[in-house]
Amino acid sequence: MTYVVRVMCLCMVLVLDKVEGGSLRTSLVAAASAPGDIIIGGLFPIHNGVTKSSGPLLETPTCVNLNMAGMIEALAMIQAVEEANSSSMLGQLGIKLGYEIYDTCSDVSTALRATAKFMEETLDCEAGNRTSGSRQPTMAVIGASSSEVSIAVARQLSLQLIPQISYSSTATILSDKLRFPTFMRTVPSDLYQTRAMVRLVKDSGWNWVGIIINEGDYGRSAQEMLSSEAAANGICVAFKEVLPDSVTDPSFNSSVARTINIIHRNPKVKAIISFAKPTYMKHLFKALEQTDAGRRVWIASDIWSTSGRDLHEINFETIGQVVGVTFIAGDSGPVTRYLEQLDVCNKTKRNYPFLTELCQLVNGTVATQELINSIRKDTVFSLQMAVSTVLYAVADLYSQRKNCTTCDPPQPWQLLAIMNKTTFEYEGAEFNFDENGDLNLGYHVSIWKTSREEIDWENVVATYDQKKDIIKQGSTDAGSQLSLLKDVISKCSNSCAPGQFKKSAEGQHICCYDCVSCPQNQYSNVSDMDLCFTCSEKEWSEPRSSACKPKTVEYFDWIDGFAIFLVTLAALGILIVLLVSILFLCYRHTPVVKASGGPLCQVILFSLLGSFTSAICFVGRPGHMQCKMRQVLFGLSFTLCVSCILVKSLKILLAFHFNPEVKAMLRRLYKPHVIVCTSVGIQVLICVLWLVLKTPYCEDKPESKIILVQCVEGSDVAFGVMLGYIGILALVCFGFAFKSRKLPTNYNEAKFITFGMLIYIISWVIFIPTYVNTSGKYQSAVEMVVILISTYGIVGCHFMSKCYLILFKKESNTKHAFLQNVYEYSQKQSDSFFDSNYLSVGSLSVSKLSVVSPTVNMPQNTGSCPNNYLHADVIKATKEQFQKLQFQRQTMRRTFSL
DSSP: OOHHHHHHHHHHHHHHHHSTTOOOOOOOOOSEEEOOSEEEEEEEOOEEEEEOOSSOTTSOOEEEEEOHHHHHHHHHHHHHHHHHHTSHHHHHHTOOEEEEEEEOTTOHHHHHHHHHHHTOOOEETTTTEEOOOSOOOEEEEEOOSSHHHHHHHHHHHTTTTOOEEESSOOOGGGGOTTTOTTEEESSOOHHHHHHHHHHHHHHTTOOEEEEEEESSHHHHHHHHHHHHHHHHTTOEEEEEEEEOSOTTSTTHHHHHHHHHHHHHTOTTOOEEEEOOOHHHHHHHHHHHTTSOOOOEEEEEOTTTTTOGGGGTTSOHHHHEEEEEEEEOOOOOHHHHHHHHHOOTTOTTTOOOHHHHHHHHHSOHHHHHHHHHHTOOHHHHHHHHHHHHHHHHHHHHHHHHTTTOSSOOOOOHHHHHHHHTTOEEEETTEEEEOOTTSBOOOOEEEEEOEEOSSOEEOOOEEEEEETTTTEEEEOSHHHHHHHHGGGGSOOOSSOOOOTTEEEEEOTTSOTTSEEEEEOOTTEEOOSSSOSSOEEOOTTEEOOTTBSSOEEOEEEOOOTTSHHHHHHHHHHHHHHHHHHHHHHHHHHTTTSHHHHHTTTHHHHHHHHHHHHHHHHHHTTSSSOOHHHHHHHHHHHHHHHHHHHHHHHHHHHHHHHHTOOOHHHHHHHHHHOOHHHHHHHHHHHHHHHHHHHHHHSOOEEEEEEOSSEEEEEEEOSOHHHHHHHHHHHHHHHHHHHHHHHHTOOOOGGGOHHHHHHHHHHHHHHHHHHHHHHHHHOOSTHHHHHHHHHHHHHHHHHHIIIIIHHHHHHHHOGGGSSHHHHHHHHHHHHHHHHHHHHHHTOOEETTEEHHHHHHHOSOOOOOSOOTTOOTTSOOHHHHHHHHHHHHHHHHHHHHHHHHTTO
């Protein structure tokens, strides 16, 4: 609003005021005033309400119901101003503070009329200019008490940038500097009060509360903030009841009855938060006394948390416990002493109309005591800090203007700029306002001590720290009182024990739920969990568990009974291989060792040693290196073994093949070293590609209750190719050995090779489905068993019979015995041939002739050959068979180095 517009409005007000019989009266009688260089306005609820006048519509209503608390507030301001005037701070500057106090009568309209008085300036309405007059400008206003009144007043004062400091208004909206640029307060915002209440509810373990408010902007704002804070902290509001704005409202009694009915229908709501005024709570409590609604915990806002005197008639044994949230209180001693020295009913000494009205009700001594008993320490403390703020700002403003002789009189907006930055001192502590003009000191939490004689509402048990959002307990006794609140259960549903979680039905409050057990591998370790936590991969839990258990780490351990058995077999195999190797070295020049391959046997034994060693690598906790080594070691060692046996099989086949031409060709192809190196080289290539491209590795595989530490082969294809390659070599050996199975009995190497390869093939054929279908730690045991069977098969079939001959049949382990065995084998071959083609020459059989003599004289004349002579074709066949037998003997002797 521009200056011209403001002047026009005020001129209209003054003109209307001069109209004869005019009913609009803007000039009110001050409740108290005192001159000074700086005038401070004051707005206090000295009365509790107004009555409608029966006169003209715009006539000022009459204030009714004297309010002791409001009188104390006005007197506390007067005491604080007088104390400031006596301070050295103003004495050095040579100035004094004055005041002009008005009664708001707890009514917005009345407060606005007083506000207009603060904003009056002496104007020449005809000229439209300022003129000198007797009235000084109001530099700052202290008040009002209620937020509803302060909101209306702040809108008006902001038009002329007059600072306003409230000592009791807590509405959050007043922190908005865009709408209320001149408003400040020495109490925290309701935002922090609702947070303190929610923290108290949460710390007490409650989640099901009710809310009661008064109709109006303040009540609605408090309810919205409280509901928002409660929801953010998992607290549900069971009901929200709104009482009319006035106890004289026709709907008031029905609203109280409805509220009592709601409380009665919610027996689980044991905690109720109220922002209603003391008078409203008095009516509500009296109505509750007539019901059996039961005891409750009543959480009182700052509006009525210190109004115990107004509720002294209430039987709190029936109503329940009151927990008040109050402003931080200070020392009220100066005000008490001021009232004791004040002659309340001395009209010549004090001309305060409200004191006159008080003295009409009670005599002077009683009046003074009534005032002292009505002191609210927290309100007095906040009010005195408001006066201190003005004091320090005025001192700062005049200190800046001390040497200025041409300066204009100070203006309210200048004082406002300084107040926003002022750091003032009170009771030895420094205070300042935040960017919203709020002085955030926190709250006291008090528990009323009630009896039929008196109520102690100043029993402070804790302090709320709004910066940390915590409630700090006081003394041990106070802490124990606060802890008793936890015995009260205010919940929609019973608490869910650890091991359970809350499950709310659709459409219900989140605080109304069923308790459901946590499933397997999930847990909850505190009560009333919304969800169960999932155990880590290394842990597990049973259903309805409050903690996870570590999973047992499993692998084919050394202490496992089956592992001990298999390791024992592997160690025994290693011992047998070493003993056989030593035995063969000692008897390396004997026919049995030479016939078994001589040095080649030592290579086979070395490879078998590797196979037994690889089997042991399948036991114990695997590591990456162990996983890579065990398969490769077995693959290479067994490939070396089978390739050497392949050389022996081919050697035996060459020794007993009767066709000289085929023999000559096979002899040229028979290169033992080339065959062994090539066979092993291919397996080395397979293993190298496996290790490089997709190497085996160790894996911790989580299962339901265990962690299986196992080797992963990396590539099943590479693993299959490695085993398949060994299988192919074994099949080739089996084929060659099977064709050469009919050898001399004592040296039947091919027969044992056949059996050894047959054992290998059968065991690995059985291994494949068994390995695939086996899981867990015994999967390694399956392969270990197959390796031991295969290796023991080779050892048993290839070497045990030789060891028996060496140790127990020494007479058979000579060159003569070996040759005799070969000749007997050849004789049997010859007899078999002639038995199948039986012809006789006299009394001498051809088979015998073929054995006795290398040549047979046959008759020349075959034209008329008698029956006792052989046919020419038979003779020819007999010669060929004889030559083959002779060649076979020579070959066997060369082959076996005899």
